[in-house]
Amino acid sequence: MKVLVTDPIADAGLDRFREAGHEVETAYDVEGDALLAAVEDADAMVVRSGTEVTAEVFAAAPNLQIVGRAGIGVDNIDIEAATEHGVIVANAPQGNVRAAAEHSVAMAFATARSIPQAHNRLRGGEWAKGDFLGTELNEKTLGVVGFGRVGQEVARRLDALGMDLVTYDPYISEERAERFGAELVDSLDECLERADFITVHTPLTDETENMIGEEEIAQLEGGYVVNCARGGIIDEPALAEAVEDGLLKGAAIDVFADEPVDPDNPLLAVEDVVVTPHLGASTEAAQEHVATSTADQIIAAFNGEPVINALNAPSMDESAFPAVEPYLDLADTAGTIAVQLFDGGISDVEVTYAGDIADHDTEIVTATALKGVFEDVVETQVNAVNAERIAEERGIDVTESKTSSAEDFQSLITVTVSDGDEEISVSGTQFAGDDARIVRIDGYRVDAVPHGHMLVARNEDVPGVIGFIGTVLGEADVNIAGMFNGRETIGGEALTVYNLDDPVPEETVERLLDDERVIDITQIQLNGQ
Secondary structure, three states: OEEEEOOOOOHHHHHHHHHOOOEEEEOOOOOHHHHHHHOOOOOEEEEOOOOOEOHHHHHOOOOOOEEEEOOOOOOOEOHHHHHHOOOEEEEOOOOOHHHHHHHHHHHHHHHHOOHHHHHHHHHOOOOOHHHOOOOOOOOOEEEEEOOOHHHHHHHHHHHHOOOEEEEEOOOOOHHHHHHOOEEEOOOHHHHHHHOOEEEEOOOOOOOOOOOEOHHHHHOOOOOEEEEOOOOOOEOHHHHHHHHHOOOOOEEEEOOOOOOOOOOOOHHHHOOOEEEOOOOOOOOHHHHHHHHHHHHHHHHHHHOOOOOOOEOOOOOOOHHHHHHHOHHHHHHHHHHHHHHHHOOOOOOEEEEEEEEHHHHOOOHHHHHHHHHHHHOOOOOOOOOOOOHHHHHHHOOOEEEEEEEOOOOOOOEEEEEEEEOOOOEEEEEEEEEOOOEEEEEEEOOEEEEEOOOOEEEEEEEEOOOOHHHHHHHHHHHOOOOEEEEEEEEOOOOOEEEEEEEEOOOOOHHHHHHHHOOOOEEEEEEEEOOOO
């Protein structure tokens, strides 16, 4: 596979790809038409914050399977467009958590004690000891805006230094905040009013852009602001003015709305604002960790394994994957067979899990079943990333159900497609040694190997029909590799599944259907046959 790396990452990440046998191409600082040309034959991209991965980029990259962000923030990646094109977007949230948290703590101390300002004065020949009267963090209140991984690590460290913690994050529970010694408050206003220091740890979204403006800053009167998360969350001119006028005692800013920062940015002109050039993740350990973590996830995607930090696709813990992995191809196949047997438009898809498989996280299995259903009925690329989106766009209801009872099987997966009136179900199981079988079709018990060319025949349960079908297939030089017959009642209707070495010519299918004992014939193509 070809991996395009458009922002510098640690060599350890590049080595991971090469050791796995993949081609690595680096194209730093490309944009516009040059970027579109570079991604044209790429199977994966590795980016940091410098590359804008837009809808246009996804449209130009038909082979692209995954975009790996070597870091946390993904606001430079159009995730909606990625999902539409079936491309996984994954980040490396753990890799620089410690580095970002430590930098936030360092910046809090830097602004509270005016360390850079005092350093500059002393380097300039001034012993300005009397000009700097700092603030101790002990017994002060820290407001944490956004209580994700980095926010929690900052809270953990500053709680140990004697700070009282309040946090505002509408997406966490009170119990989660209390676990880190923080009090969850109901509003940003309350968080700002109670805090002596605030540290920001939210992504940049439509909801958080300019979330802290002039009015919000005024509620922190006499306090300090630290932002090592994302630029654009705080109104930069308003913050600069508040510190310049003495409304705030200071601020420490590592990120800016536009980077590299404009030399005319007002924050650069205020003495009591400490600034650094987006150094939150800039440690040797963090850079190596995010590079190898990103590489491992891309390699996992190439291998058909779960991508642990996928943001737009089902993901699961590596330790849980082996239990469901054998059922992925089975779910895909059951969906494919069901939709090829079904004659009509689809309004509903149900995936049922019975037995041991029902005890596991099956989100990725359901997504794979949907891939099987939609792969031959839509024109766009379908995979586990966009299958649910395709169902939603087409108004198809998807349900998942589980039961502990699987009758005669240890585990059973059933995919049912319906148009609201008629439906057809296909059930499969997995025997020992990766031996997948289709064991029920539309209620008929069978034992079919889901592979290659299959022919499903519905016929009257009378003597001679199976012999007739075998004779006609033999005369067409189509060899039968296996045959599995099921019926509900003697003399009623039967269903037979034939595994074949070759597809059946259309004239042969018509000859079979000309016999009044044969009710229906459907050819099934599996495994790209």
